[in-house]
Amino acid sequence: MSHPASRVLGMLELLQTHHRLTGADLGARLGVDERTVRRYAGTLADLGIPVTANRGRYGGYRLSPGYKLPPLMLTDDEAVAVVLGLLAADQLGLSTEAPATGIALAKIERVLPRALAERLGAVRESLGFTLRPRQEGVARPATATLLALGAATRSRHRVSLTYRSWRGGVSLRQVDPYGLVFHAGRWYLTGHDHRRGEIRTFRLDRISAVESGTETFAVPEGFDAVGHVTRSLAGVPYTWEVEVLLETDLDQARRRIPPSVAELTETEDGVLLRCRANRLDGMAHMLAGLGWPFTVLRPDDLREAVGEYAKHLAEMATRHPAVVRLR
Known part of the structure; x- marks a missing residue:
């Protein structure tokens, strides 16, 4: 809370939460002296917010009795969009090093009309994600x-x-x-x-x-910018340089193969897949799982890896189920 405007808003937040606070209390919480607190009170008053100051032993600063800021004016659709956006960002790790999602959600729900806040709370409690959750311990930027x-x-x-x-x-x-x-x-x-x-x-x-x-x-x-970053990350040095011609169209290929995995280029004969890999058996698994005919252009070792995987699948096909005894 280093910017003066942030401190003024912080003072308003404190006065809404507490019935009365002395100048010393406010100064300690905001990190300023009492003279600055008086200036902040004047700023709030200039904005039309009725802050009263009482002298004496039981004096201090408070908002005029009965004064409350109006509820945050969001429609149901707007409130859902904001809350779901915060939840999704937290799930994906779309944040900085300071954990602020929970605090932001609490502030939004506190100023929403009660009925809408309760309905959004029910959504939060019942919501599940199929997206891969953020990795714990991953460094975040300041x-x-x-x-x-x-x-x-x-x-x-x-x-x-x-x-x-x-x-x-x-x-x-x-x-x-x-x-x-x-x-x-x-x-x-x-x-x-x-x-x-x-x-x-x-x-x-x-x-x-x-x-x-x-x-x-x-x-x-x-x-x-997005294309450059994904291509540069896909181009990090690996053991094998891979090129495969896929017999499909570019739209279908993009739906199945993310930019972080491979670079895709449309050609007259299909889609050229370029990527790098540390293990060719993993590439063989991926190519077989796509379900499209393909031609390995390089390396020749990938053809061998695909052949070995085909033998493994053929062996699995010859297996017969044992008698299953249910308990």
Whole structure:
């Protein structure tokens, strides 16, 4: 709560929660002196919020009796959209290092009309997700980092990043931020890295400091931040370079194969799948599970892996069920 406006709102929140608070109490909770508390009370009064101040032993600050802020004016559809959005973000890990989803939900439900809050509470209690839950222990970026990069990306200002690589080395990077991407539970920044002279991808949780400069830049025409991040992650070095021609169309292939797994290109003969893999038996399983005819272009070892998997399936087909005895 470092910004003065945040402290003024914080004072209003405290006065709504407590019947009366002294200037010393408010100052201690807001991290300011009593003179500043008096100034905040004046600001609230200027906004039409009736804050009264009483002197003496039992004095202090309070809202005028009977005054309450009106309930948050959201329709049922709007309230459902906000609450479900917060729940989905929490499930996916779409957040920063500061845990704020639960607090935000509590604040929203507190100011909603009681009937609507109770109905939304019932939805929360009965809601289940088939989405893969967020990974516990995954590092989250600082809120200040995310906000600073968002502002610089929108204003097209170059930033200085203090960045830690996967090897642990720390370096200072001058980057033109082209876009922010949330992918597979992590936040990424993509942009032109002046140290490397090329477009690079950075994990936000490895950025310890951001400083926005005065130099501006232009984003290359037609640049796709999401596409660049998914391609760069799919291009991380692996043991095997794989190319397979799938006999299907591009729309069908995209429904079954996410961008993080492989790069898909439409050709006259079908869809060219390019990816990297550490284990070819896993690639054989995936290709067989797709259900489309395919031709392995490379490596030749993948043909052997597919053949071995076919033998395994044929062996499974010859097995006969044993007599099942129910208990």
